[in-house]
Amino acid sequence: MPWDEGLVNSLVYDRPDPSEGRVVSYVSAVNEALAIALEQDPSVFVLGQGVDDPTAMFGTTRDLAARFGPERVFDTPLSEESMMGVSTGAAMIGMRPVFMHNRPDFVLLAFNQLVTHASKFHFMDNGQTTVPVVVWAAIGRGWGSGAQHSQAIHGMLLGVPGLKIVMPSTPYDAKGLLLSAILDNNPVCVFEHRWLMKKDGVVPEGAYRVPIGKGIYRRRGRDLTIVGASHAIELAFQAATQLAPEGIDVEVVDLRTVKPLDEAIVLESLKNTGRLIAVDTAWMKGGLCAEIGCLAAEKGFGDLKAPIVRIGLPDVPTPAGYTLEQFYYPDAARIADAARRLVRS
Amino acid sequence: MTIRYPYKGHGADGFDRILHSHSTEQLVAWYRAMLRIRRIEEEIERRYHQDQMKTPIHLVIGQEAAAVGCCAALRETDLVYTSHRTHGAYLAKGGDLGRMLCEMHCRVNGCVGSRGGSMHLIDKSVGMAGTSAIVGGAVPIATGAALAAKMKQDDRVVVVFLGDATTEEGVTSESLNFAALRKLPVIFFCENNFYSVQSPLATRQPARDIRAWAEAHGMPAVSVDGVNILAVYNAVRDAVARARAGDGPTFVEVPVYRFRAHGGAGDDSKTGYRTEAERIVWEAVDPLQLFGAYLTRSAKLDRPAIQNMEHEIAVEIADAFELALASPNPTEEDLYRHVYAD
Numbered sequence: 001m002p003w004d005e006g007l008v009n010s011l012v013y014d015r016p017d018p019s020e021g022r023v024v025s026y027v028s029a030v031n032e033a034l035a036i037a038l039e040q041d042p043s044v045f046v047l048g049q050g051v052d053d054p055t056a057m058f059g060t061t062r063d064l065a066a067r068f069g070p071e072r073v074f075d076t077p078l079s080e081e082s083m084m085g086v087s088t089g090a091a092m093i094g095m096r097p098v099f100m101h102n103r104p105d106f107v108l109l110a111f112n113q114l115v116t117h118a119s120k121f122h123f124m125d126n127g128q129t130t131v132p133v134v135v136w137a138a139i140g141r142g143w144g145s146g147a148q149h150s151q152a153i154h155g156m157l158l159g160v161p162g163l164k165i166v167m168p169s170t171p172y173d174a175k176g177l178l179l180s181a182i183l184d185n186n187p188v189c190v191f192e193h194r195w196l197m198k199k200d201g202v203v204p205e206g207a208y209r210v211p212i213g214k215g216i217y218r219r220r221g222r223d224l225t226i227v228g229a230s231h232a233i234e235l236a237f238q239a240a241t242q243l244a245p246e247g248i249d250v251e252v253v254d255l256r257t258v259k260p261l262d263e264a265i266v267l268e269s270l271k272n273t274g275r276l277i278a279v280d281t282a283w284m285k286g287g288l289c290a291e292i293g294c295l296a297a298e299k300g301f302g303d304l305k306a307p308i309v310r311i312g313l314p315d316v317p318t319p320a321g322y323t324l325e326q327f328y329y330p331d332a333a334r335i336a337d338a339a340r341r342l343v344r345s
Numbered sequence: 346m347t348i349r350y351p352y353k354g355h356g357a358d359g360f361d362r363i364l365h366s367h368s369t370e371q372l373v374a375w376y377r378a379m380l381r382i383r384r385i386e387e388e389i390e391r392r393y394h395q396d397q398m399k400t401p402i403h404l405v406i407g408q409e410a411a412a413v414g415c416c417a418a419l420r421e422t423d424l425v426y427t428s429h430r431t432h433g434a435y436l437a438k439g440g441d442l443g444r445m446l447c448e449m450h451c452r453v454n455g456c457v458g459s460r461g462g463s464m465h466l467i468d469k470s471v472g473m474a475g476t477s478a479i480v481g482g483a484v485p486i487a488t489g490a491a492l493a494a495k496m497k498q499d500d501r502v503v504v505v506f507l508g509d510a511t512t513e514e515g516v517t518s519e520s521l522n523f524a525a526l527r528k529l530p531v532i533f534f535c536e537n538n539f540y541s542v543q544s545p546l547a548t549r550q551p552a553r554d555i556r557a558w559a560e561a562h563g564m565p566a567v568s569v570d571g572v573n574i575l576a577v578y579n580a581v582r583d584a585v586a587r588a589r590a591g592d593g594p595t596f597v598e599v600p601v602y603r604f605r606a607h608g609g610a611g612d613d614s615k616t617g618y619r620t621e622a623e624r625i626v627w628e629a630v631d632p633l634q635l636f637g638a639y640l641t642r643s644a645k646l647d648r649p650a651i652q653n654m655e656h657e658i659a660v661e662i663a664d665a666f667e668l669a670l671a672s673p674n675p676t677e678e679d680l681y682r683h684v685y686a687d
Contacts, residue, residue, distance in 0.1 A: 045496070071496060072496075076523075077519065077522055077523055077526065079516075079519030079520075079522065079523060081485065081515065081516045081519060082484075082485040082488070082516050082519030082520045082522075082523060083485070083519075083523070084485070085482070085484070085485020085486045085488065085489060085516065085520065086485050086486075086488050086489035086492055086520070086523060087489060088485070088486055088489060089426075089475075089485060089486035089487060089488060089489025089490040089491075089492070089493070090489040090490065090492050090493035090496075091489075092474070092475060092486065092489075092490065093424070093474070093490050093493045093494070094493065094497070095492075095493045095496065095497075097489075112479060112482065112516070113482070113485060113486075113516075116479055116482065117477060117479075117482055117486060121475065122683055122684075122685070122686050123460055123683050123684055124457060124460050124461050124465055125457045125460070125461065125465070125467045125469075125475070126456075126457040126458035126460050126461075126682075126683060127458075127682065127683035127686070128457070128467065128469050129469070129475070130686040131686075132686075161684050162684055162685065164685075185686035185687065186685050186686050260685075
């Protein structure tokens with residue numbers, strides 16, 4: 001059992017309405033996407049430390065090795081850089097590897113191959129080669145994850161041409177975005193959030209795709225836009241729910257993909273509300289919040305009624321202790337406070 | 346003058362020690378391939394100062410037997426990956442010369458459309474499949490290609506050219522471990538030229554064989570004379586047979602010497618990181634001269650035949666440079682192509 005299972009189990013989410021369709025867990029949604037991809041395309045394979053062990057990467061790879069065989073779902077040596085290169089090399093000659101890490105922190109070991117090789121080859125060889133490789137990892141938070149098991153690294157990767165990054169916020173998106181990522185002909189990072197994994201949601205059976213590069217309105221509102229992805233959307237919703245009785249009408253934009261960024265939806269929503277809070281599971285500096293802020297300043301300045309607010313992590317490594325964590329991570333209350341200040345300013 | 350890395354092979358006698366049944370035609374074709382690479386490299390070097398080729402060059406003069414001997418043991422469908430020192434493998438694997446020189450002149454019809462330059466010569470049509478300008482970068486990629494070949498059961502063998510310094514990169518150890526674990530059809534072809542840029546092997550590695558280091562990863566490793574094309578060919582041929590039979594990877598070390606600087610035109614021994622005396626020792630076993638002398642001695646080749654080859658090659662090279670210089674430059678629009686695949 002993963003060491004943070006108790007924490008994740010204690011998280012409480014609203015139960016979706018079963019009248020809207022089949023309800024499954026986030027983990028099952030990911031598992032279904034992998035199973036469908038493996039079944040539909042013999043070039044798909046899944047690798048990563050422990051993908052075939054009893055814990056099964058939080059359950060996302062449950063039964064896949066038994067079902068599809070050890071040639072297509074396999075454990076790896078603790079060699080992140082090499083295995084990233086192996087995945088890249090296999091992808092370059094027609095395979096579709098899904099390389100899974102239980103935390104993005106381990107992807108940092110593979111940056112040379114991910115950033116300097118996988119993301120560049122299609123350009124460098126003038127389009128002769130495609131690199132359809134998926135890198136999957138779940139951002140950690142809490143239970144002492146600390147500085148080395150909680151990093152959300154998408155900000156560092158936003159400036160890497162040739163790379164795509166998706167960050168689902170619902171079980172529906174987790175399945176649909178992962179299927180899109182596997183079918184995409186480019187390297188795609190899929191960054192999940194550990195705290196979303198106990199979430200249930202309405203998820204259709206069978207294959208479907210959520211388009212990469214397109215955001216979605218999760219909630220329409222007049223007064224203020226909160227934009228983000230992944231677990232930040234959960235916080236945005238909680239904040240919007242707190243603010244509604246106060247007459248503050250929040251619009252929530254879920255980017256779904258953080259690279260390439262759906263600039264149009266951010267600017268459209270900004271035009272609608274005139275106020276913008278960018279929320280992220282990662283550091284504010286030089287990351288997604290910064291990029292959204294810059295986008296608004298550059299292309300939506302005339303629509304801004306108030307300064308942009310960034311809500312993310314301070315420029316501090318993640319502390320391991322429980323009390324320090326409470327100061328470190330933004331929550332819905334902090335987003336709601338910022339929203340009140342913005343609307344009343 | 347110090348000779349830190351003496352030549353330890355059998356020189357000209359080495360050819361007589363190798364029993365073979367290659368036809369005269371085959372041997373002459375290999376000689377011609379080596380001569381062609383030498384002359385192409387010399388012409389690139391001769392013109393480099395003109396600044397028409399705005400690309401970092403890493404010449405393979407002195408290492409031709411390694412490239413030709415290795416690629417001769419491969420099929421066209423087999424895949425080759427290299428480091429930044431690409432010219433020899435590209436040409437030996439059958440890469441198009443015209444498109445190579447167009448690439449080096451930054452033209453739109455270069456083999457990779459002016460996105461790669463000299464360090465990234467690729468011609469997928471002949472299995473010159475990928476390069477990396479990060480030392481060790483191509484090693485796991487080639488290993489992954491071998492994994493894919495094994496999964497697809499397409500009977501392909503993969504070779505990755507690496508240097509002595511590549512064995513110092515962690516990713517190389519990781520990749521050898523995985524290749525041995527999974528018995529992948531990959532050959533780690535190590536051209537040990539004793540220097541990484543200007544850093545000698547002795548300042549980078551303890552005094553132990555690279556061959557033994559490789560063997561510790563759980564695969565057969567051999568070391569053969571890199572100036573002797575027949576020795577190189579035999580070693581790679583055996584490794585290919587193992588790989589194709591499903592018996593897994595092999596590490597082949599070939600000590601060689603680059604007669605020129607790490608990068609650019611000319612030799613830089615005068616700067617003092619190595620001695621000219623050392624280069625001269627190795628020039629005495631110039632792989633092209635040695636093989637030519639052996640073929641002449643054994644009456645497989647004569648002076649007029651060599652002169653005829655020289656003439657044909659000179660014409661081919663002149664035509665290829667002419668093509669490159671007459672080819673169009675890319676446009677701004679070209680810059681934005683192929684960032685993402687459809």
